[in-house]
Structures are given as structure tokens and as C-alpha cells.
Amino acid sequence: MKRVYNFSAGPGVLPEAVLQEAAAEMLDYQNNGMSVMEMSHRSAMFQKILDDAQNDLRTLMNIPSNYKVLFLQGGATTQFSMIPMNLLKNGVADYIVTGAWAKKAAKEAKKFGKINIVASSEDKNFSYIPDVSDLLLSDDADYLHMCDNNTIYGTKFKKLPNAKGHILVTDISSSILSEEIDVTKFGLLYAGAQKNVGPAGTTIVIIREDLVRTDLPENMPVMMRYDIHVEKGSMYNTPPTYGIYLCGKVFKWLLNLGGIKAIQKINEEKAALLYDYLDQSQLFKGTVEKESRSLMNVSFKTNNPEIDAKFIAQAKENNIVNIKGHRSTGGMRASMYNAMPIDGVKALVAFMEKFEKENI
């Protein structure tokens, strides 16, 4: 069996131990004689899988009891619509635009209300997190939206925006479970599972219960209503059962590791290995401001696109794959999600050192 070091930005690497368990249980989950995929979502077996997943996520993220946890479908993109459709009362919201996804979220929200861009880093191709300590927010804004970690560029908020009493909403698709976060600072947090949690097709939504409105327009599609999903415990219709099962396994893997504090320490070590190397390299350089650096996604390049291409190709020959940067940034990007072992980062840095010697 071959395994590579997979630095994909998402869907991304999953813990090998989780995949091994899933393979072993594929035809027979816990002596029930069937795969989790073949189980009725109304069965006690699956209800336990769902309940365990929810409880373990609550433990990991220290989610208070006045927050609801939902496992939905449709990815973060569906949340771009659901958030304004469910949260707008005054019809006004503020958005911080720190990347392509935050920009898409704002664009989608404009269909449903008056959206103000209160901060943006688009002037420098999203290579930094703007100062958000004293934003000019709309008095009647129903919420302030941010994207915590910007996968494409490799930036992350180090300090939360001063929301000045407004509800803070955050996309945590590429930072969920990577470091500690204070859920109580937010009204709603959401993440597509496919970067740091599980397979594509499951979306995690954490919503403060007072934001789960029932006084919504009559003509809202039923699947776009948080209240329905809350009322039905994520089972208004058949949920993505296998995806939830795998997310649950990842949660247990993290708990066994020591929780978020422990994985954050490992993630910081991994990131330091690569950033420290970049900071002294003569060939490679990081592409974002140091103060905005993400632990999860590290963007870097040489000063020559041909050398970048050569590096990417040779890396692949050395089983270091999916490090090509996004087309909007060029260069390279190494996504180092929780499941990327520190040995993978060591292998990447060792290969970069070797390549640098040969190409400078």
C-alpha cells in the first residue's frame, strides 16, 4: 500500500488510523452485519453515531448548551445563503472580506439584504488580515461576517474583530478544530467538513439558540431553515450518514490525542518548521504578512514561476503532493491540516532544503 504526504487544501488528508478503522468496519459495523452506509438513519445504531459525534464535538470545542450543533449538507456555500436568509431582520449585515470565499459569502448575501463591506484586504491580493479593532459598523447590522482562516492565501485572524455588540458569524471551514476558539464570542460558526474534519458533503453549523428563528418568510425552502433542522436534530431528511460517522471518528481521534490544546501544539510545531525555514531561505519566501500567517495553509513561492513548477513536479516524485498554489496566487501552498503528520512537514522542509541547494 502506498501513502503519500498529501498537502491538498481540501478535500484534504484524513488520519490514517481513522481510515483504517473505516476500512475494517466497511462491511460490518460493530457486529451489526452491515456497513454504516447501509443503516437506516432512524435506527438506534445510527442515532448513537450521530449523538456521539455531536457530544464529542461539544467536548472538543467546549460548546455551551445554549448552542445547537447541526450536521447539514451543501457545504459552506449553502451557508452563504442560509445565514442571511435566517439571520437578517433589519435587512442589513456587515462583511469583512479577507479572501475569495469571504467575498463570495458577501456577494451571495447581497441577494437578501443590504450588505456593507466594512474591511477588505483585496488591495494586496488578500495577503494580510486588515485591522479590525475599530471598524465602522452599520448601526442596524444584524450580524458581522468573517472568514476565520483563508485557505487560498494562508491568512488567519489572530484577534477577533471588535463586533461592537453585533452578532459575529464566522466561516471556520479551514480552521475548525485546529486551535482553540471561544465559541461564546460568536452567534454562528460553520464549516464544510472536507478540510479538517471528514469527507466532503457534511457541513457543521453551530448556532446560538436565540438565533434560531421561526418567524421566517413562508416561501423559504424548507432545507434552508435552521429551525427545521434544529427541531429535527439534523434529521429532517436523511442526513449524510457516512460522512457524519467519519467526522465522529475524527472527533474521537482528536479526543484520544488530548483534544484541541494538544493538536494546536502539534500544529504550531508543524507551522514553525515550515515558516522558520521560509524566513531564512534564499530561494523560497512566504507570501503573506507574518502577523497574519495561518497554521493550516502556508503559501510560498520562489521569484520564478518556472522554478515553482519544477519544484512542484520534483516534490511529487518524492511523494509530496498537492502543493501547487491556487491559480489566483500562483507558487506553492502546503495545507497542513490536523491529519498531516509532523513527519510530512519534516519531509517537505528537507526536500525544500535539498531543492534550494540544487537551484540557487
Add this chain to the structure above:
Amino acid sequence: MKRVYNFSAGPGVLPEAVLQEAAAEMLDYQNNGMSVMEMSHRSAMFQKILDDAQNDLRTLMNIPSNYKVLFLQGGATTQFSMIPMNLLKNGVADYIVTGAWAKKAAKEAKKFGKINIVASSEDKNFSYIPDVSDLLLSDDADYLHMCDNNTIYGTKFKKLPNAKGHILVTDISSSILSEEIDVTKFGLLYAGAQKNVGPAGTTIVIIREDLVRTDLPENMPVMMRYDIHVEKGSMYNTPPTYGIYLCGKVFKWLLNLGGIKAIQKINEEKAALLYDYLDQSQLFKGTVEKESRSLMNVSFKTNNPEIDAKFIAQAKENNIVNIKGHRSTGGMRASMYNAMPIDGVKALVAFMEKFEKENI
């Protein structure tokens, strides 16, 4: 390893050969060093998985080139909204209500237009398919909606409704790929994958290209627009990659078996075994009209709910599981999807014979 005969109505049994392949490939798909779950959806590897799945489904169902095939999220329930949101022009549609799901589809559609129920079998708890040869349709109906196979009750349309020139739309969640169907009779066909195709979380939509409208209201959520999904080849955002991979494996399994003609023959044999037994049994009887019987879902009961409960419990001890009927019908239901081997039906009938002797 234990395997049971799993008669679940959905999520339901999957071909054992497919699960075995998936388990074997879990950590390393075709020597790429990663699981399909860990692949970028933008990679050539995954694009081939998606293209193969689409092409194989086209072959199996003989889908003409003027139909688009989409792999979406959100289940049939999301289609209940998307269909009226995308197809209503005059704001009028006709619905045939032959079960709880068809009724839900109509109820959801009422949010978006004037919906007429042109036929219903609710008067007899959906135990038959009404005469649909000469319905009083709305002149200006944008489409006529039906649910081909009614999972809860075990009924199926044996003859298509006379749509009188209107566009026919059908939910085929529990009959897709079970028997031959003439796609050209429909404008749109849709199915949640979790009954007869793959894991929950993937929805198949087959839509005639002239129905893919772009002149839609500005404020429609982007994920609810067929035109966007068509334009982006089911990859506007990250699709349910692992679900699509498994659907693709089931398509190849069916092709190797000889396609729909071959599986239909097997399904007819399986259904005949059970229905023939029911028709002569002194203890059990089928609950729907003979002319409306589904090949996929067979509902039956004794005349005593206590005997039903005893039967269900004893069946489970004999590895015949998930045969409890839906709460709205009571009794028993055996769902015999493509992946249920004929030996499973033989085992069920043999157990029923034994139980009948002991309990009459």
C-alpha cells in the same frame, strides 16, 4: 465478519462486492497514495471518477445527450423546492399524490406557486396507484409531478400518467436503476442515492437541457439553481466526492451484471418469490392492490399487530433485519433493492413459511 439480510427502506443494502472494493481502496486508491475522500475535487483523479460515474449512468439508463446529469446534495427534499423554483414560469403545477413523499413535494411546491392535486390515493392510505390515464390537468401547468415508486407503501406506477403535453417530473428515489425507464418521457427525474445507488448525501438529477433556465429571480440561493450546477458540471462547490465514487462503483457493478435489463429480471424474480408466497399465505397478506405492487418495497402484515411484532423480532434473530413497516402503515415491509441477493428473499420466504406453520 457478520453480514445480515438487510431489508432497510433506505439507506439500504449495498452490493457486497462494492463495499469490499471500497474497503480495499480506503487508504490508497489505485496507487495514488490516498483515499478518494482525501482527493481534491479539482484533481484529474477525481474528475475521472465523476466523468465515469456520469457516463456509466448515461449508459445504464440510456440517457440522451440533450439531458444533463447532476450529482447534487440535499436529498430529494431539496429537489422538492428546486423543482418549482426552477421550473415554474406560469406559476402553476399539477401534482399526483400517491404517498407521504409526493404529498411533501406538493406541500413544499405550494410555497412557490399554485399547486393542484390532480390525483390522490390518500383515501385508502396510499395503497394503490390511481387511474392517471385521463387527468384533469391545468391548462397552464408548467409541469406534472409524480413519485414513481412509493417506498413507505410499496406501490409503483405501472403506466405513466398521460401528461397531455405537459412536462412530466418524477421522483425515482426508490426505483432508480431497478427496472427500465424511458427517460425521454420526462423533463426531469431525480433520486436520493441512499436507496438503490449509494450512500446518503448524493442526489442524482437528470434534466432536459431546455428546462435549465437562466432567467431566474435574482434572489435565488445559488445552490438552488440548476443552471449553475450544469454550468459547473456538478462542481460549483465541493461535491460529495466519496458518495459519487460509491455510486460510480454501483453503476459499474450493474453494467457488469448486464445492465438494467438483467437486474430487472432478477428483481422480478425476487418480487415474485415474495408476492407468490403472500398470495397463498393464510397468515400474511400484502397491503396494496396487486396492480400497483412495487418490485422494490413489499408491504405486508398479519391480522394481528402482536403477531407482526413477534415475527419482526424472530426474523431479526435469524439475521433478517429492518423489516418493520413504516409507522404510518404498521406491519412489515421488505425493501428488496438491487443489492439484496435473491438468497436474502429466499431466506425471508423460508422463514415466513416456518413462522406461519408455528403461528396459525
